[in-house]
Amino acid sequence: MDSTEIIRKEDFDVCVTRKRVRRVNLKVRAGDAAVCVSAPMGYPTSGIEAFVNEKYDWIVRNRRRVLEAAKEEARRWDEGGTVSLLGEDLTIRYQEDAQTKRAQHVERQGQSLVVHLADFLASEDRPTEAKRLVEAWLSASLGGLLPSLFERFQRETAISCAGWRVRRMKTRWGSCNTRTRVITINAQLIEYPPECLESVIVHELCHLLEPSHNARFHQLLDAYYPRNREARRILNKIPPRR
Numbered sequence: 048m049d050s051t052e053i054i055r056k057e058d059f060d061v062c063v064t065r066k067r068v069r070r071v072n073l074k075v076r077a078g079d080a081a082v083c084v085s086a087p088m089g090y091p092t093s094g095i096e097a098f099v100n101e102k103y104d105w106i107v108r109n110r111r112r113v114l115e116a117a118k119e120e121a122r123r124w125d126e127g128g129t130v131s132l133l134g135e136d137l138t139i140r141y142q143e144d145a146q147t148k149r150a151q152h153v154e155r156q157g158q159s160l161v162v163h164l165a166d167f168l169a170s171e172d173r174p175t176e177a178k179r180l181v182e183a184w185l186s187a188s189l190g191g192l193l194p195s196l197f198e199r200f201q202r203e204t205a206i207s208c209a210g211w212r213v214r215r216m217k218t219r220w221g222s223c224n225t226r227t228r229v230i231t232i233n234a235q236l237i238e239y240p241p242e243c244l245e246s247v248i249v250h251e252l253c254h255l256l257e258p259s260h261n262a263r264f265h266q267l268l269d270a271y272y273p274r275n276r277e278a279r280r281i282l283n284k285i286p287p288r289r
């Protein structure tokens with residue numbers, strides 16, 4: 048069974064878990080910057096203390112970085128933060144007027160995105176809840192756009208796919224399985240100008256005719272979606288987050 052012990056240092060606490068590992072391992076947890084150490088069963092506390100002292104400056108530096116990042120993330124979803132919908136910036140406003148958690152929702156009012164939050168929510172929980180609600184709203188907005196876009200571009204290109212799905216991807220804007228003919232679209236495209244989403248859809252459809260990025264592929268893409276180069280420039284400038 049794992050056992051946990053807390054070592055108190057001047058600037059932070061260290062949470063030590065002893066388990067079936069071969070060596071001492073230390074990490075600063077993302078989000079709350081908790082210092083976590085795992086150590087082999089029976090490993091002496093004095094040895095762990097020495098290990099922590101040796102890494103002290105590194106730990107302090109990393110905790111600062113993690114806490115700054117968490118604050119930055121909270122500010123993004125806080126009142127006054129901005130969210131992009133198809134390249135248009137909307138300002139987040141809170142209204143604490145929902146009676147229950149299930150009644151919470153997001154509503155666009157002009158250039159504002161009003162997040163109706165539960166009136167009993169603690170103020171420090173609001174950004175996290177707003178993030179969840181706004182991300183769900185963004186993905187529903189994307190879901191609402193895709194059927195007509197796929198219908199339009201399949202008609203214009205006379206290329207048909209078997210279907211599509213939406214995923215959060217860290218390194219790609221879209222992908223295409225040429226065997227199943229299913230296209231995957233990066234969820235974050237809803238935040239970029241419409242030509243970005245459109246050009247990724249056409250790009251992936253073209254792969255069903257030409258799998259590689261050769262001259263023929265670019266001829267097809269230029270013919271079916273002339274604005275693809277402009278869209279690509281925007282996408283290259285602001286890569287996917289996370």
Ligand SMILES: [Zn+2]
Nearest residue numbers: 250251254260
């Ligand atoms: Zn490609």
